[in-house]
Amino acid sequence: MKALDLFSLLKRSDSSNALQDATILNLIEYCFHIPKAKVFSNSDVSPNTKELDRVVYLLRERVPFAYITGRESFYGREFFITPGVFIPRNETEILVEEALKAPFEKVLDYGSGSGAICVTLLLENDKSTATAVEISHVGCLCTYSNAEKFNVSNRLTLLTSLPDKGIFDLIVSNPPYVDFKSLQNVDESVKLFEPMQAVFHENPTSVYNDLLIYGKEHLSKHGRIVFEIDDDLTPQIVDLALSLGFDCSLTRDFSNLNRIAVITPRSFT
Numbered sequence: 001m002k003a004l005d006l007f008s009l010l011k012r013s014d015s016s017n018a019l020q021d022a023t024i025l026n027l028i029e030y031c032f033h034i035p036k037a038k039v040f041s042n043s044d045v046s047p048n049t050k051e052l053d054r055v056v057y058l059l060r061e062r063v064p065f066a067y068i069t070g071r072e073s074f075y076g077r078e079f080f081i082t083p084g085v086f087i088p089r090n091e092t093e094i095l096v097e098e099a100l101k102a103p104f105e106k107v108l109d110y111g112s113g114s115g116a117i118c119v120t121l122l123l124e125n126d127k128s129t130a131t132a133v134e135i136s137h138v139g140c141l142c143t144y145s146n147a148e149k150f151n152v153s154n155r156l157t158l159l160t161s162l163p164d165k166g167i168f169d170l171i172v173s174n175p176p177y178v179d180f181k182s183l184q185n186v187d188e189s190v191k192l193f194e195p196m197q198a199v200f201h202e203n204p205t206s207v208y209n210d211l212l213i214y215g216k217e218h219l220s221k222h223g224r225i226v227f228e229i230d231d232d233l234t235p236q237i238v239d240l241a242l243s244l245g246f247d248c249s250l251t252r253d254f255s256n257l258n259r260i261a262v263i264t265p266r267s268f269t
Helices: 001-014 021-032 036-040 048-060 064-069 094-099 117-125 137-149 180-185 188-191 204-218 231-243
Strands: 071-074 077-080 106-110 129-133 156-159 167-171 217-227 246-252 257-267
Touching: 001 021, 001 036, 001 048, 021 036, 021 048, 021 064, 048 064, 064 071, 071 117, 077 117, 077 137, 094 117, 094 167, 094 217, 094 257, 106 117, 117 129, 117 156, 117 167, 137 156, 137 167, 167 204, 204 217, 204 231, 231 246, 231 257
Parallel strands: 106 129, 106 167, 129 156, 167 217
Antiparallel strands: 071 077, 217 257, 246 257
């Protein structure tokens, strides 16, 4: 088989028509261990038949790229991803950027999922420690696997509920913020394959409210809470923060939508 024939086969198999050519090239490299240079030169290649059948089937079923390859890039690193774990998005890198704008030592990541946020923060700040809270078994496994992969597991504590004790300089979270009422507006592959509990919530503002109340007792004097939010929830998030004695600033994403809320104790700003 010629490499460009393999490329064309995979391209045709993508029933979502959403994968860019670069993504198809990555798929070939990750799944068949065929370098991109061989595709560009249209070399003869011999992809594993069973793996080819698997990949073609999954593409036709619109399974996301990260679940096919078992990996996803985040903040310049490749993270292990498995079905049942929310796939990290580019927008969440803005959360990390905001989190890194001030010093911190102790981090709490609520709803760690793949561990992309907390592991990245540990890697970017080698003096820090993190507590990751994740309720799902598969999420705990994925967070720990990525902490092991990047050699930061010795600085990470993994829990299934918020700790009763502890003061944190930084609390971060990308919680489920899509209201079930908006189900029809969400991409089909998300609804079909990604964990519902990581995307949807019957009352998204209640999650932020609970974390802000927790922050009043567990945030250090000059600490910060950094949330990823839905643009539609902006007024509610700001009102919640102000009503609980916090200030709130907003950062927009690549689509010019409010995406990150940085919340600080009002008395110390």
